[in-house]
Amino acid sequence: MNPSRSTRIALYVYGIATIFFLYVPLLSVGFASVSKARYLSFPIKRYSTKWYGDALQSETVRDLLVTSLKVAVIVTVISMVVAFFGALAFARYNWRYRTLFQKLILLPIFFPQTVLGLALLMWFNSVGIIPTWKTAIVAHLVWIAPIATLIVAIRAYSFDPALEEAARDMGASTMTILREITLPLLMPGIISAGLFAFLLSWGNFPLSLFTTGADSTLPEWLYAKMVSGYSPLVPTLGVMSVVGSFLLILLAFSLNWLIRSVRESRSAEN
Amino acid sequence: MERIDRKLGLLSALPLAAILALSFLAPLVVVALFSIMPPKVFDLAHMPNFAAYSVFFDQGYYKSLLWSLGMALISTLILFVICWPLAYGMAKVFGRFSLILTIAVVMSLFVSENIRLFGWVLTLMKGGLIEGHLRAWTGVGYDSPLYNTGIIIFGLVYVYLPFMLFPLAQGISMVPDDTRQAAADLGATRWQILRQIDLPLAAPGIMVGSLLSFVLAAGALAESKILGGQAVIVIADDIETAFTFGQNWPLGAALSVILIIIIGGLAILGVNRIDLDAIMGRKR
Numbered sequence: 001m002n003p004s005r006s007t008r009i010a011l012y013v014y015g016i017a018t019i020f021f022l023y024v025p026l027l028s029v030g031f032a033s034v035s036k037a038r039y040l041s042f043p044i045k046r047y048s049t050k051w052y053g054d055a056l057q058s059e060t061v062r063d064l065l066v067t068s069l070k071v072a073v074i075v076t077v078i079s080m081v082v083a084f085f086g087a088l089a090f091a092r093y094n095w096r097y098r099t100l101f102q103k104l105i106l107l108p109i110f111f112p113q114t115v116l117g118l119a120l121l122m123w124f125n126s127v128g129i130i131p132t133w134k135t136a137i138v139a140h141l142v143w144i145a146p147i148a149t150l151i152v153a154i155r156a157y158s159f160d161p162a163l164e165e166a167a168r169d170m171g172a173s174t175m176t177i178l179r180e181i182t183l184p185l186l187m188p189g190i191i192s193a194g195l196f197a198f199l200l201s202w203g204n205f206p207l208s209l210f211t212t213g214a215d216s217t218l219p220e221w222l223y224a225k226m227v228s229g230y231s232p233l234v235p236t237l238g239v240m241s242v243v244g245s246f247l248l249i250l251l252a253f254s255l256n257w258l259i260r261s262v263r264e265s266r267s268a269e270n
Numbered sequence: 271m272e273r274i275d276r277k278l279g280l281l282s283a284l285p286l287a288a289i290l291a292l293s294f295l296a297p298l299v300v301v302a303l304f305s306i307m308p309p310k311v312f313d314l315a316h317m318p319n320f321a322a323y324s325v326f327f328d329q330g331y332y333k334s335l336l337w338s339l340g341m342a343l344i345s346t347l348i349l350f351v352i353c354w355p356l357a358y359g360m361a362k363v364f365g366r367f368s369l370i371l372t373i374a375v376v377m378s379l380f381v382s383e384n385i386r387l388f389g390w391v392l393t394l395m396k397g398g399l400i401e402g403h404l405r406a407w408t409g410v411g412y413d414s415p416l417y418n419t420g421i422i423i424f425g426l427v428y429v430y431l432p433f434m435l436f437p438l439a440q441g442i443s444m445v446p447d448d449t450r451q452a453a454a455d456l457g458a459t460r461w462q463i464l465r466q467i468d469l470p471l472a473a474p475g476i477m478v479g480s481l482l483s484f485v486l487a488a489g490a491l492a493e494s495k496i497l498g499g500q501a502v503i504v505i506a507d508d509i510e511t512a513f514t515f516g517q518n519w520p521l522g523a524a525l526s527v528i529l530i531i532i533i534g535g536l537a538i539l540g541v542n543r544i545d546l547d548a549i550m551g552r553k554r
Binding site (some may be wrong): 003008010011012013015018019020021022024026028029030032040041042081082083085086088089090091093094095096097098099101102104105106107108109110111112113114115116118119120121123126138139141142145146148150153154157160168174180195199200202203204205209218219222223226227232234235236238241242245246248249251 | 274275276277278279280281282283284285287290291293294295296298300301304312314332349355356358359360362363364367371374375377378379380382384385386387388389390391392393397399401402403406428431449455471481482485486488489490491492495506509510513520522524526529530533534538539540541543546547550554
């Protein structure tokens with residue numbers, strides 16, 4: 001019952017068209033970022049990298065980048081730790097409230113983020129916390145930690161509990177088992193969860209909107225400028241943010257490849 | 271083993287459960303409490319009243335809600351139709367290309383939705399990537415298609431495509447090839463296979479995908495602001511305005527509660543009916 005040749009070709013074309021569709025807007029942003037004119041119109045007449053120079057020298061831009069980076073790094077670290085344990089509770093251990101826990105984790109993902117941000121703003125206000133970039137970390141965690149947990153859980157589903165049982169039978173303590181067996185086995189999942197956490201936090205806008213107080217992350221600033229008071233720096237910073245994300249992904253992929261090839265050459269030697 | 275499992279399960283659930291209790295469930299309670307405060311107060315020490323909820327009907331806020339739900343419904347239906355063939359390809363046809371497609375789609379998710387929507391403005395606007403080049407080459411232009419309901423739905427479809435695509439592909443991959451083969455051997459038409467085998471067996475994926483797209487689209491804000499130029503006021507927009515310009519937290523809270531009840535009800539209903547262990551591939 002394999003689909004006919006023409007159906008297969010049509011599906012491939014459709015797939016490629018979808019990728020194109022997803023990236024067209026980024027293409028426009030890319031062109032806009034190197035247009036010399038202050039008020040953009042296509043086709044672009046003169047190209048210039050002037051706006052990149054401006055962006056790199058601007059202090060506002062540096063503050064935005066630093067704030068976004070601080071939030072993303074802390075969210076990543078906390079998410080990785082929480083997701084490691086959360087995934088074990090989600091997928092590995094048979095405990096009483098496991099299904100309830102699984103459902104609780106899904107709820108924040110199925111939730112409008114803008115509303116979640118506002119709810120947190122009211123909550124912070126009513127317990128007397130003034131929102132800054134630190135409260136944005138909490139907001140990001142509500143959404144990102146569950147996603148990270150799901151990613152590690154996929155890995156946790158595929159590992160054999162007999163390995164842990166064997167270690168326990170040979171007298172290993174719970175801590176030793178976690179450190180020597182569970183953690184290394186889940187590591188690939190934890191690292192991809194960390195990558196997801198960083199990138200999702202770096203690009204997140206709706207959760208930051210109400211929870212950063214007087215501070216501002218890069219996506220927030222871009223939104224403010226898009227909705228009112230356009231600045232030619234918008235496409236430039238957009239491109240810089242995207243390039244940053246993609247470089248990180250590239251780095252992760254090449255590290256992964258490097259580790260794998262080192263391991264393979266080692267096992268070939270033995 | 272059993273006893274250790276129970277204890278460890280509870281312990282390892284604690285960090286995440288604590289985060290969610292403190293910064294998800296508790297804020298929801300606060301929102302609910304704020305929604306029954308008198309207008310324009312900023313703390314909870316007042317006699318409760320339901321003024322904010324009556325405003326929802328009196329001042330036409332229900333229209334924004336209907337717009338949001340309507341546009342979310344339409345974009346979910348469109349997404350289902352355009353994602354089905356692609357998800358089918360990913361699950362059954364593509365092989366290696368499936369991985370490339372997955373990476374391409376996931377990477378697009380890491381770009382802030384603002385930037386992507388803004389990119390569509392630059393692409394579609396008068397003097398944008400398409401119209402500008404068209405006019406330069408052929409002399410014929412067109413009027414800006416931006417700032418109406420159609421373009422907001424387009425934006426929703428664009429932004430939430432991955433949330434429909436991946437669950438659908440996962441759902442379709444759960445349909446056994448043997449069953450389809452058997453149906454075909456017994457003389458079922460393509461249409462019959464689709465209706466009686468693919469759709470029912472892929473139902474968990476369909477449900478998760480539709481639910482995610484609908485729920486996220488119903489609470490979406492950036493699409494209507496950036497692409498729609500506020501041609502339509504969506505409920506998330508009303509909520510934001512009530513908090514910022516309106517300085518009326520109880521009204522914003524009441525609107526939030528109404529949206530949360532609709533969306534949360536749907537989410538809980540859906541989440542209760544899916545077996546996560548089966549979808550995510552638990553072996554035991």
